[in-house]
Amino acid sequence: MASDIDKGQMLSICTEDDPAIFRSVLDRLADKWTLIIVGLLEVRALRFTELLDSIPGISRRMLTRTLRSLERDGLVHRKIYAEIPPRVEYRATELGLSLSEPVLALATWVDAHKQVILSNRETYDVALDGPDSSDSP
């Protein structure tokens, strides 16, 4: 996988003509809920309540907001079925499906390394509280 990517790729992206565009798009996508929703919609279309139930900890308001941003970016399509009561489904667009690949790779990495990271944080915090930093709270 790494061989697909040039060394210095990030540097060339950051120093290109308009790095602000890259940053503004990355900033929107680099969001916990966005990444989770993009990952979930890779498999199949989901209703609002299905998404709500699949993502422990997200509020209705945050889910609504994130879905609207994803729709605005063209990553998610919102389809209303003329039923009573009306059924609303969210599915990934072609663009959204292409994004799910790097997103799932990142999520898989996080899932595989989360315990190591938690343990690194504990070690770091203990070292900070050690004898060399008695001026810390």
Add this chain to the structure above:
Amino acid sequence: MASDIDKGQMLSICTEDDPAIFRSVLDRLADKWTLIIVGLLEVRALRFTELLDSIPGISRRMLTRTLRSLERDGLVHRKIYAEIPPRVEYRATELGLSLSEPVLALATWVDAHKQVILSNRETYDVALDGPDSSDSP
């Protein structure tokens, strides 16, 4: 690449025993500056001022804060050389290098699709301002 990842991977991550740990780690990493720094340090160790110059738009304060978080997570190592004046270099740890692979894949995706996303946003905003939503500001 996609074949490496099970369908439903995100669902299984989200519904596992303690999804809060996954989310807390993802939340820290899913940050524009974090992703850019991890991507930059893949190539070689960099000094603080080199990082500052390579990332247009980041403030000294935000760079300091992000580097400290990355050090706490065990993704970046800070090395002080006993010179006059002291030289401080940041390099990716083994863990940080392994993260740079999915991060660069995501950054490459964003770079390749940023114009489409900007154009989708414009289309969406124009439609919102159209005749069907005259109650909008």
